[in-house]
Amino acid sequence: PGMTSEAYIRLVGGGERSRVAALTFGDAADELQTLTYSLGPRSLYRDLHFSTLAAAVEAWTPEAIGVCDDYDLVPDLPEAEGCKRIDILFVIDGSLSMTDEQRALAGLDGEPPVFAEFTDALLSELTDVEDFHVGVVTADPGASLLHTHREYPELPESPETDCGLPPGQRWLVGPSPDLAEQFACIGATRALSIDEHTALNGALALHDPANAGFLRDDSLLFVVLITDEDTQDFTVTSRVWIHDKYLEAVGGDPSRLIVLAIAGDQGIYEMPKTICQGPYGGAAPGRRLTSIVRSFADRGHTQDICAGSMTATFASILDDVVSACEAVAPIP
Known part of the structure; x- marks a missing residue:
């Protein structure tokens, strides 16, 4: 999963994780879920025992659209005071x-x-x-x-x-x-x-x-x-x-x-x-x-x-x- 995610971000996203989102769907699929985590917060994994594929696609679609809509946006940074x-x-x-x-x-x-x-x-x-x-x-x-x-x-x-x-x-x-x-x-x-x-x-x-x-x-x-x-x-x-x-x-x-x-x-x-x-x-x-x-x-x-x-x-x-x-x- 680590090697695959690096290739996906490099080849599909041009090296930018913010340009990548993926939906993965499997059966207690440790490798798929690890890959999904690696691609970033807009990627989604669903286990077939707890979701249908249609429901997974419906849940993920707004995230996929958001990757495009938000690409040029400058995010609002949360208030930070730095760690002590x-x-x-x-x-x-x-x-x-x-x-x-x-x-x-x-x-x-x-x-x-x-x-x-x-x-x-x-x-x-x-x-x-x-x-x-x-x-x-x-x-x-x-x-x-x-x-x-x-x-x-x-x-x-x-x-x-x-x-x-x-x-x-x-x-x-x-x-x-x-x-x-x-x-x-x-x-x-x-x-x-x-x-x-x-x-x-x-x-x-x-x-x-x-x-x-x-x-x-x-x-x-x-x-x-x-x-x-x-x-x-x-x-x-x-x-x-x-x-x-x-x-x-x-x-x-x-x-x-x-x-x-x-x-x-x-x-x-x-x-x-x-x-x-x-x-x-x-x-x-x-x-x-x-x-x-x-x-x-x-x-x-x-x-x-x-x-x-x-x-x-x-x-x-x-x-x-x-x-x-x-x-x-x-x-x-």
């Missing part, structure tokens, strides 16, 4: 092949710590942001607890692996002079499984009662999914379920959510890619992961883990996070 808080959730693949990427994030590769530099740049742009939370969860199947110890879950929680967070707090709070060192500790994940539930674990972590307090009602949620494999949660649940759980976490308001997947590039519809090689080694195409992330339409972003350094990757998403924060509307 940002909650950043990392889902990090803890397999051995991800060692170099983890070291780059933490600044253990001889270069400045990527994440600390990103948050510094973010706060220099968003001077009204009061604070941010940073949580990390592994991509291991079934994991949803935010980390408080290094190399979890391979190493058990113990005084030797403790990252020094206050009791009962499973996330970092910034800005902080110790942020780089603390993130280097909690961001060091080590997998117990060869399977990766990268997309699913992020959704589960946002709803785990043990993580209560990490995500706040008035914050911008920035989710970062980092892996050199595809997310393998297809045996557990659908793409649509994962998409819906992320949106549910922000009260159904997509303006409070931005999702970034850093994974192997799947290529385009006419020219799919296979294994890529980059500065951190090889990576498999993140096809399912890309489909899930693109289902958030203009709130979902993907970056090729093989394309360049982590520093360049986070620099490329900075403007999108800044714009998303500035556009957050006040809570009624």
